[in-house]
Amino acid sequence: MRVLLRLDADGTVGFGHAxxxxxxIQAFPxxxxxxxxxxxxxxxxxxxxxxxxxxxxAEGFDxxxxxxxxxxxxxxxxxxxxxxxxxxxxxxxxxxxxxxxGGAISADCVINGAGxxxxxxxxxxxxxxxxxxxxx
Numbered sequence: 001m002r003v004l005l006r007l008d009a010d011g012t013v014g015f016g017h018a019x020x021x022x023x024x025i026q027a028f029p030x031x032x033x034x035x036x037x038x039x040x041x042x043x044x045x046x047x048x049x050x051x052x053x054x055x056x057x058a059e060g061f062d063x064x065x066x067x068x069x070x071x072x073x074x075x076x077x078x079x080x081x082x083x084x085x086x087x088x089x090x091x092x093x094x095x096x097x098x099x100x101x102g103g104a105i106s107a108d109c110v111i112n113g114a115g116x117x118x119x120x121x122x123x124x125x126x127x128x129x130x131x132x133x134x135x136x
Contacts, residue, residue: 002033004070004093006061006084008077009047010040017076018047021098024074024111037064065091074098080105082124 003025009018025034025048034051038044041053054064065073065087073088076098085106088095097107100114106124110131114120120133 001029001031001072002035002068002070003028003072003074004065004068005034005036005048005051006056006073006075006077006088007036007038007044008040009038009043011043013078015043015047017078017098018044020113021074021076022047024096024098035064035068035070037061062087072096075107082106085124 005021007017007021009015034048035054036044036048036051037054037056039055039057044053056064061084070093073091073093074096075084075088080101080103082104085095085097089106095107097105097110099105099110099112100119102119102121104124105122108129110122110125112120112131112133113135115135120131122131125131
């Protein structure tokens with residue numbers, strides 16, 4: 001199974017998003033084909049040494065998404081881009097959003113471990129989509 005992870009990690013953004021996605025990736029079977037799309041190959045390789053790296057800046061996420069034909073797309077960014085989630089969903093992959101703030105995210109599953117319930121509102125989720133929220 002191919003998993004495409006859209007992630008930014010570097011000295012400016014920090015490594016928190018990469019660390020929590022690393023824990024999520026460990027829940028997958030060992031034989032996944034992990035592709036990480038981001039902007040800092042050294043930072044990403046420091047957390048995901050066995051992943052293939054693709055540059056969003058050089059290629060564009062839409063090109064990467066089409067070329068990789070992943071079965072699962074995980075998006076964990078420090079900002080919300082609703083168009084990005086719509087693009088990912090149009091690929092036919094299962095889309096997982098790892099989020100901190102709530103909002104107009106459209107995904108098959110949203111994971112938000114933030115404590116306050118005020119950031120657990122996802123109005124764009126459909127009736128079959130899931131939001132896993134809160135510290136538990």
